[in-house]
Amino acid sequence: MNTEMEKGFAEVSGGVCAAKGFRAAGIHCGFRYSKEKKDLALIVSDSRCAAAAVYTQNKVKGAPIAVTRRNIADGYARAIICNSGNANTCAPGGEQLAEETCRITAEVLGTEQEDIVVCSTGVIGEKMTIEPFAKGIPLIAKELNPFGSEDAAQAIMTTDTVSKSIAVEFDLNGTTCRIGGIAKGSGMIDPNMATMLSFITTDADIDPGLLQKALSQDILTSYNQICVDGDTSTNDMVVVLANGQAGNAGITEEGEAYQVFCGALSKVTRYLARQLARDGEGATKLIECNVSGAPDEGTARAVSKSVISSNLLKAAIFGSDANWGRVLCAIGYTPGDFSADHIDVVMRSAAGSVLVCQDSKHHPYSEAEASKILGEKEIAIDIEMHSGDAAATAWGCDLTYDYVRINGDYRS
Amino acid sequence: MNTEMEKGFAEVSGGVCAAKGFRAAGIHCGFRYSKEKKDLALIVSDSRCAAAAVYTQNKVKGAPIAVTRRNIADGYARAIICNSGNANTCAPGGEQLAEETCRITAEVLGTEQEDIVVCSTGVIGEKMTIEPFAKGIPLIAKELNPFGSEDAAQAIMTTDTVSKSIAVEFDLNGTTCRIGGIAKGSGMIDPNMATMLSFITTDADIDPGLLQKALSQDILTSYNQICVDGDTSTNDMVVVLANGQAGNAGITEEGEAYQVFCGALSKVTRYLARQLARDGEGATKLIECNVSGAPDEGTARAVSKSVISSNLLKAAIFGSDANWGRVLCAIGYTPGDFSADHIDVVMRSAAGSVLVCQDSKHHPYSEAEASKILGEKEIAIDIEMHSGDAAATAWGCDLTYDYVRINGDYRS
Secondary structure: OOOOOOOOOEEOOOHHHOOOOEEEEEEOOOOOOOOOOOOEEEEEEEEEEEEEEEEOOOOOOOHHHHHHHHHHOOOEEEEEEEEEEEOOOOOOOHHHHHHHHHHHHHHHHOOOHHHEEEEEEEEOOOOOOOHHHHHHHHHHHHHOEOOOHHHHHHHOOOOOOOOEEEEEEEEEOOEEEEEEEEEOOOOOOOOOOOOOEEEEEEOOOEOHHHHHHHHHHHHHHOHHHEOOOOOOOOOOEEEEEEOOOOOOOOEOOOOHHHHHHHHHHHHHHHHHHHHHHHOOOOOOOEEEEEEEEEOOHHHHHHHHHHHHHOHHHHHHHHOOOOOOHHHHHHHHOOOOOOOOOOOEEEEEEOOEEEEEEEOOEEOOOOHHHHHHHHOOOEEEEEEEOOOOOEEEEEEEEOOOHHHHHHHHOOOO | OOOOOOOOOEEOOOHHHOOOOEEEEEEOOOOOOOOOOOOEEEEEEEEEEEEEEEEOOOOOOOHHHHHHHHHHOOOEEEEEEEEEEEOOOOOOOHHHHHHHHHHHHHHHHOOOHHHEEEEEEEEOOOOOOOHHHHHHHHHHHHHOEOOOHHHHHHHOOOOOOOOEEEEEEEEEOOEEEEEEEEEOOOOOOOOOOOOOEEEEEEOOOEOHHHHHHHHHHHOOOOHHHEOOOOOOOOOOEEEEEEOOOOOOOOEOOOOHHHHHHHHHHHHHHHHHHHHHHHOOOOOOOEEEEEEEEEOOHHHHHHHHHHHHHOHHHHHHHHOOOOOOHHHHHHHHOOOOOOOOOOOEEEEEEOOEEEEEEEOOEEOOOOHHHHHHHHOOOEEEEEEEOOOOOEEEEEEEEOOOHHHHHHHHOOOO
């Protein structure tokens, strides 16, 4: 099922510190009550980086987004500071506080305030104070080290049950480069042109404009194709920093090297997207929907996303019930002008596969076999639309009692 | 909270049999295993009726929809036959079976096959046979009676826990008319230009074209404003039959009488829509979202619907958690060009009301008081947008453990 890592990009350790010249750290500084829970992350490059970012399309935005947007406007940045526990959203004085956070970070690192990316994630609408930052930033700066990615990944977690991290090595015209990333997110996940928080670093040398283009294109098939609960967050952000320390000939046009870079970026983002879906709040199963034979890629993306977003299907997968009528229903209410009259549906996992619907009609199958297939932890739903050549994949998770428990009582 | 019944339309008993000349019945005929569960409903007018209908916008449609659409095309009908337990959707030979059902019904009633409305609701994709209809229709015809509305309402239920029914009396230029309806639906509810099944009867005399216009306009503020789980069904249908037996001067233009009729129709549909939301699968609470101060009615409808559709908010209401940040988040991701910068949010119930957000920022309140307010069975979320004069209401329900239980194992 995991088609993401098959095409020869070597996976390496180190997460956001895998690329040359990056250090990271994660500590507890006081945004959360439990001192066991890290709540401040810092990622720093030794040198200035080309920087690109995409942000939530929610009209209600976290205050840090406005500040980061201004700081990245020139195409460059050097460090990312991020707290968890409070989203700094819909709270008075949020923007000034995010600015002050950048000022302190820059001062401690000896760099420019305009080169700081600032992010927050956690509860919306609760007033934030500067004290945990003022106390924590000098401390976390001392902890920066080339093996700090995992601490940073843990520090940005909210309801996540596991940290998410990946790095790969790739070749640009004979120069070995690396790209790695971390991500957080478990609930309020239906990214729209952006995602939950994800920080990606690379030592490849690439023009800021091309880096932004690569990222903006990439998210259409990675973060924007996942859904946990249909709620697009106010604080989604993906940031990529590229410091050029690998020493490759700088990527300044959309040639072969750019395509290789985009491929490596895609490995990282699709892997992290998949991990986010797998760790959806309360999830026990990853659901991957592969659409093929669609009239165009937009339709393929929309149909696959519609299927993995259906509450009814998500609950059926939780119950290992091959209720394929809900797949057809979700295909049918996908916006757009396409035919749903000749759909085939296969349900598949490590335990086997079963054709449950052919030509949009019931296909005989064994319920016992289907139930066994759906009892696995990774479920694929393969949809052939028989109306073209386009394909796409989306990732989601099952809807469980624990989703309700977690979200019925998040703040307590 | 219930603003629906306040404006002087007198509620009367009788449901779809409240209007003159209508009879109904509901029996068990074999679509379901349990003989305790009625699974066939029949509603008949003594005389031919102006007929109007709206259907699901899902591209995958139940077979009965195609047949009903053809039969109603001339603007007239006399009877509605509906089974529960099998949706006759994505199953081979479905359309022929629906045609045959109409033929048998017409033969038994001594009327035209083209005057029969046929509907099915239940599991998608399972093959249906004609036998239960062939056996059941002659039996149910003998049971038809002027007090049969409740039996019919029970016979169309699937996962519904209560039947839904209402009737009101109104005056058209000195003539007393009645309009009443029944509805079913509990899961797979996010109507789009139509709804779950709802059958409405009236003895008012109204031109078929105007009846269709009234219905098409009405659903924008009734059935289309409810959501249980965001899944638009394949079989949604609302049908109105008007037999003219009240003897009013026929409504043939959009004058005062038409407006009165639309008002009465709205009482029935909004009441039934509210009942559908209240009985959402697994629901313990009704959530009503009232938006005011919106720039236009479309925005008001979209924002209110977005809020009651948010899984995160629904889970928070289940947990009596005044997590208003989720309200702001859902407002913010509503499509459209509007400002979310000056939002006030009040949470309200029989236990009181509390302002939780002012000018899109936290407003101090007592968590204990909020929790008490949200502990009630009917919760209102009042949103003032401060950007115009338009208003709208939407209805939903909380997201509970039982929703997951019911849908993890629907078919077993």
